[in-house]
Amino acid sequence: GAVVSQHPSRVICKSGTSVKIECRSLDFQATTMFWYRQFPKQSLMLMATSNEGSKATYEQGVEKDKFLINHASLTLSTLTVTSAHPEDSSFYICSARDRDYGYTFGSGTRLTVV
């Protein structure tokens, strides 16, 4: 089946630094990648949708200059949290739409900003 590899699974960074999260589709071409954030005991919140070769579409309230998304190839999308602050600590998950309109999720990244 379709697999999305997400790295790192867990990261701790200092406030003010930047963190990059990668998602790779391993056996299919992901023309569209979705980036979600999930706070404890809450559902997934869509942050942005990226399409290969074009700018990402951000949801209302999500700062595009803070959460930089790059989808340079059909198999790789990255999310960079710039100048991270403790309130950015969350579980970040990517998801790609595979061949059959299914959604395959990466394993998630637990970000802790100290």
Place this chain on the structure above:
Amino acid sequence: GQNIDQPTEMTATEGAIVQINCTYQTSGFNGLFWYQQHAGEAPTFLSYNVLDGLEEKGRFSSFLSRSKGYSYLLLKELQMKDSASYLCAVMDSNYQLIWGAGTKLIIKP
């Protein structure tokens, strides 16, 4: 606006059956998904319904009624490992997923 409703939490006994309901109001409909999510992990796909009726897959079944904007996930022969959150999501007319807040299922021995 778009809305997905599902119970916040349910409790069931090991070996029993539990039904998790989901009602939705969305702009268009291109299918309904159920995902399982264990704490601290990413969601994993359980089922996809786009036509009315029941889809059975082992111990898990999913039902859809498009006219009622209603779905349920039925879990049989509950096991302790089924303790997780169950997320209902609807694909709208733009093929975007609208997520429910999830139902936390607690299984007791």
